[in-house]
Amino acid sequence: MKLQRVRAIAVKETRHLLRDPGSLAMMLLMPVMLLFIFGYAIRLDVLEAPVGVFQEAPDAASSELAAHLDASRAFRVVARYDSRRALGEALQTGQIWAGFVIPHDFARELAGGSARIQLLLDGVDANTARLLRNYARAMITEYALRQGAAEPPLVIEERVWFNETRESRYAILPGVIALVMAVMGALMTSLTIAREMEFGNLVMLRTTPLSRAEFLCGKLAPYVVIGLLDVLVAAWLTTALFDVPLRGSLLALVGVSTLFLLVVLLQGALISMLAGNQMLASQMSMVSTFLPSFLLSGFVFAVQNMPRALEYLSYAVPARYYVTLCKAIFLKGVGPLLLWTEMAALCAVLVVLAVATFRRASRLGLLP
Amino acid sequence: MRAEANAGSGAAAISARGISRRFGQFLAVDDVDIAVARGEVFGLLGANGAGKTTTMRMLCGTLAPDGGSIAVGGVDMVRHARRARARIGYVAQRWALYGDLTVRENLELQAGLYGLGGQRSRARCQWALDFLGLRAVAGANGDGLPLGFQRRLALGCALLHEPDVLFLDEPTSGMDPLARQQLWDLIYELAESGIGILVTTHYMDEALFCDRLALMHAGRVVAGGEPEALLAEPLDTPIVELRGARCDACREAFTGLGFVREIVPGAGLLRIRLRAGSDARAAIETLRATAAACGALPQSLQEVPPTLEDVFVARLEQAVA
Numbered sequence: 001m002k003l004q005r006v007r008a009i010a011v012k013e014t015r016h017l018l019r020d021p022g023s024l025a026m027m028l029l030m031p032v033m034l035l036f037i038f039g040y041a042i043r044l045d046v047l048e049a050p051v052g053v054f055q056e057a058p059d060a061a062s063s064e065l066a067a068h069l070d071a072s073r074a075f076r077v078v079a080r081y082d083s084r085r086a087l088g089e090a091l092q093t094g095q096i097w098a099g100f101v102i103p104h105d106f107a108r109e110l111a112g113g114s115a116r117i118q119l120l121l122d123g124v125d126a127n128t129a130r131l132l133r134n135y136a137r138a139m140i141t142e143y144a145l146r147q148g149a150a151e152p153p154l155v156i157e158e159r160v161w162f163n164e165t166r167e168s169r170y171a172i173l174p175g176v177i178a179l180v181m182a183v184m185g186a187l188m189t190s191l192t193i194a195r196e197m198e199f200g201n202l203v204m205l206r207t208t209p210l211s212r213a214e215f216l217c218g219k220l221a222p223y224v225v226i227g228l229l230d231v232l233v234a235a236w237l238t239t240a241l242f243d244v245p246l247r248g249s250l251l252a253l254v255g256v257s258t259l260f261l262l263v264v265l266l267q268g269a270l271i272s273m274l275a276g277n278q279m280l281a282s283q284m285s286m287v288s289t290f291l292p293s294f295l296l297s298g299f300v301f302a303v304q305n306m307p308r309a310l311e312y313l314s315y316a317v318p319a320r321y322y323v324t325l326c327k328a329i330f331l332k333g334v335g336p337l338l339l340w341t342e343m344a345a346l347c348a349v350l351v352v353l354a355v356a357t358f359r360r361a362s363r364l365g366l367l368p
Numbered sequence: 369m370r371a372e373a374n375a376g377s378g379a380a381a382i383s384a385r386g387i388s389r390r391f392g393q394f395l396a397v398d399d400v401d402i403a404v405a406r407g408e409v410f411g412l413l414g415a416n417g418a419g420k421t422t423t424m425r426m427l428c429g430t431l432a433p434d435g436g437s438i439a440v441g442g443v444d445m446v447r448h449a450r451r452a453r454a455r456i457g458y459v460a461q462r463w464a465l466y467g468d469l470t471v472r473e474n475l476e477l478q479a480g481l482y483g484l485g486g487q488r489s490r491a492r493c494q495w496a497l498d499f500l501g502l503r504a505v506a507g508a509n510g511d512g513l514p515l516g517f518q519r520r521l522a523l524g525c526a527l528l529h530e531p532d533v534l535f536l537d538e539p540t541s542g543m544d545p546l547a548r549q550q551l552w553d554l555i556y557e558l559a560e561s562g563i564g565i566l567v568t569t570h571y572m573d574e575a576l577f578c579d580r581l582a583l584m585h586a587g588r589v590v591a592g593g594e595p596e597a598l599l600a601e602p603l604d605t606p607i608v609e610l611r612g613a614r615c616d617a618c619r620e621a622f623t624g625l626g627f628v629r630e631i632v633p634g635a636g637l638l639r640i641r642l643r644a645g646s647d648a649r650a651a652i653e654t655l656r657a658t659a660a661a662c663g664a665l666p667q668s669l670q671e672v673p674p675t676l677e678d679v680f681v682a683r684l685e686q687a688v689a
Binding site: 002004005007008009011012015016019020199200201202203204205206207208209210211365367 | 449456469478481484
């Protein structure tokens, strides 16, 4: 391994990048774009959900309850209906996500100590329906207590650690960084070797004393730099724009990200050689990184809740370990040493990919 | 002559013995010997599929031979590939450099690949720009260059590390006559500096520019040696040339004659190859009579010395038979 040759390839690769501002811009802006899209689009908590109210008897007590619901962050009372039927139609057309029916004897029953109201939920989006039900329960309990109801005999004093206000973006954004890096990393390098194969440059490289290790190192080096730049920008946006706290050290994040970057860059390089042309390589890298990283990394969907077979499959998805590490560093503030199993798994994937890439590279015809 | 002048300076540029290569059932190269001295221009000829590209690839180390030995500049190409590759320069037939890099950047890359350090890299790149007349286009991108400049850049890239051997794969294909001549002048200049040069070509006139030749057919060398010696060897298929009007009529009349092997028409002439063992003198009499019978009076009708192509055709026929 001679540094001069590695540097020659790395310089050349950097020049390709600088000559192609379109690709370079994509590599630097796509992470930002994805972060915005996912950061704003994926919301697992519900804010100001549109709900409707049907008061069978529009008296003071039921109006006060309706006002209480409207005042919360969870609900916004968009309409009051004068029949059950009208409320039902509004649910059907999607104008409201939930409807409250307050019976005509509500005030009397409340005074008597055991009132009931009805909640109708749009169950098409099951997750939202479940959230709305929980919100409604909590608010009704709070309202009852305020009306002077007795405390139940057993109460849970809950505290949510690491994400006190239960903001879903806290949980999602560190995962988005992982998703973005997985997709970008593989995509960047998937094009680079296929390009040399397509344009016939290998014909010349083969006759030089360049070895495959020198070739691979030189090829990947510029992308490590770009990838780390992407990580830093993404981390900065996550903390500055989305207010997600970075409780661990930046150094730990950079260290873990470098490890993960090497994994996905090698994955891209391997795909590049397997595909042999840029078109196929970019498609293969998108499919092989985006889908597994999105579905099987625990980024949004908890892997533990999946069928056993999928759970086992997820062990082969490197993003799974990076997602766990990212979330831990951002929210829990723990270092990578505490999560040594994930680190070890990433290292193992790295070794396997490095060996596979290296072996496949023997077909390029360069010196071993 | 150049070969003799420089033969003393160390090991032969290329020394390949008994190399073979098989692709599945197809024997692409079969027991070929090639020796190129320093300062010598060696031409490798043959039709497509004759095995010259496979031979070239084995000689420059990008394809492992199934058998035989290859040494360049005295270094074993199979066992010490890295050292051997540091001694060769290779110019591919097609553009294999980087079109989005400038001429200078391509040279710098190549210098780096050959492990040249900063000072030496700069000096050699300057040398290449000057020697190949590329200074004016040093800042231009590779893919915008005319073909002749691209070839010269590729040549420059292959010479940065001062190799012992230079491989040129069809170096002049697609070039205009002036650019071809300029490239051959460069080739001679390089050979004079002591580099052994192996050229593949299928232009017969270029074959004459080489110090020594090898003609390949079906994976074997069927003819070889200095072009002058090849031309001097008597051919058993004499060539008779007819010049004059009404060539077409004569050609039709001659076709039936038993001793005529092949008739190649030219501008105002016919080249008639006779069958092996024919008596040229008797044949000319018969041809003259036949021509007269169809009303043609040839300006001249005589036996002519064979060209290199005639020699090769004859050798190929022998090889096939």
